[in-house]
Amino acid sequence: DARVTQTPRHKVTEMGQEVTMRCQPILGHNTVFWYRQTMMQGLELLAYFRNRAPLDDSGMPKDRFSAEMPDATLATLKIQPSEPRDSAVYFCASGSGQGRTGELFFGEGSRLTVL
Amino acid sequence: QKEVEQNSGPLSVPEGAIASLNCTYSDRGSQSFFWYRQYSGKSPELIMSIYSNGDKEDGRFTAQLNKASQYVSLLIRDSQPSDSATYLCAVSGMNTGFQKLVFGTGTRLLVSP
Numbered sequence A: 001d002a003r004v005t006q007t008p009r010h011k012v013t014e015m016g017q018e019v020t021m022r023c024q025p026i027l028g029h030n031t032v033f034w035y036r037q038t039m040m041q042g043l044e045l046l047a048y049f050r051n052r053a054p055l056d057d058s059g060m061p062k063d064r065f066s067a068e069m070p071d072a073t074l075a076t077l078k079i080q081p082s083e084p085r086d087s088a089v090y091f092c093a094s095g096s097g098q099g100r101t102g103e104l105f106f107g108e109g110s111r112l113t114v115l
Numbered sequence B: 001q002k003e004v005e006q007n008s009g010p011l012s013v014p015e016g017a018i019a020s021l022n023c024t025y026s027d028r029g030s031q032s033f034f035w036y037r038q039y040s041g042k043s044p045e046l047i048m049s050i051y052s053n054g055d056k057e058d059g060r061f062t063a064q065l066n067k068a069s070q071y072v073s074l075l076i077r078d079s080q081p082s083d084s085a086t087y088l089c090a091v092s093g094m095n096t097g098f099q100k101l102v103f104g105t106g107t108r109l110l111v112s113p
Helices: none
Strands: A005-007 A010-013 A019-024 A031-038 A042-050 A053-056 A066-071 A074-079 A088-095 A110-115 B010-013 B019-025 B030-038 B045-050 B054-059 B060-065 B071-076 B083-095 B099-102 B107-112
Touching: A005 A088, A019 A088, A019 A110, A031 A074, A031 B099, A042 A066, A042 A074, A042 B054, A042 B099, A053 A066, A053 B071, A066 B060, A074 A088, A110 B030, B010 B019, B019 B030, B019 B083, B019 B107, B045 B060, B071 B083
Parallel strands: A010 A110, B010 B107
Antiparallel strands: A005 A019, A019 A074, A031 A042, A031 A088, A042 A053, A066 A074, A088 A110, B019 B071, B030 B045, B030 B083, B054 B060, B060 B071, B083 B099, B083 B107
């Protein structure tokens, strides 16, 4: 059963702490996305990789957020230092990268609470 | 102006009725349009895609696209309580990159028995 796996599912931390979220995309998918979802803003794209290369991270606050794909089976999103306004659900999604298809497969999300 | 706009709802319909969900987008270069469904506490899942003007039907779902008006809609016929969820409109295209989806904030649908 192919699926996107995200860890941790829930994270509560204190302001100023480092947070690392991990994602294992579906095997064979070559595009990986990090989205953040809040009630007010909805789903916001933070970063986008194709074949492990970052294509777009314009939605990510550069001073505290970083996203990487050390290999094809792992994508990471790091926040350092974390702030209360970073509290949200962070979704990783992967896609086959072919044609016009917009079928992205989402992980179950990482719910982050920064106190 | 947001790139993709949806009424947040909730849209309440009785079981068996037609639910009509609407979405407008600002980028005229958008070429691909999608509807995702998200149950409370769950992740979004794709239910419909449409690329050309007109209607596209899949079971109880019909997606409608009007590029001239920059308008996309989703009709759900014979609505069921299990359809109660948030429906997210997403677009992509040349200006954004075909696989880079821009999402609306979603419309919450409530179907009452």
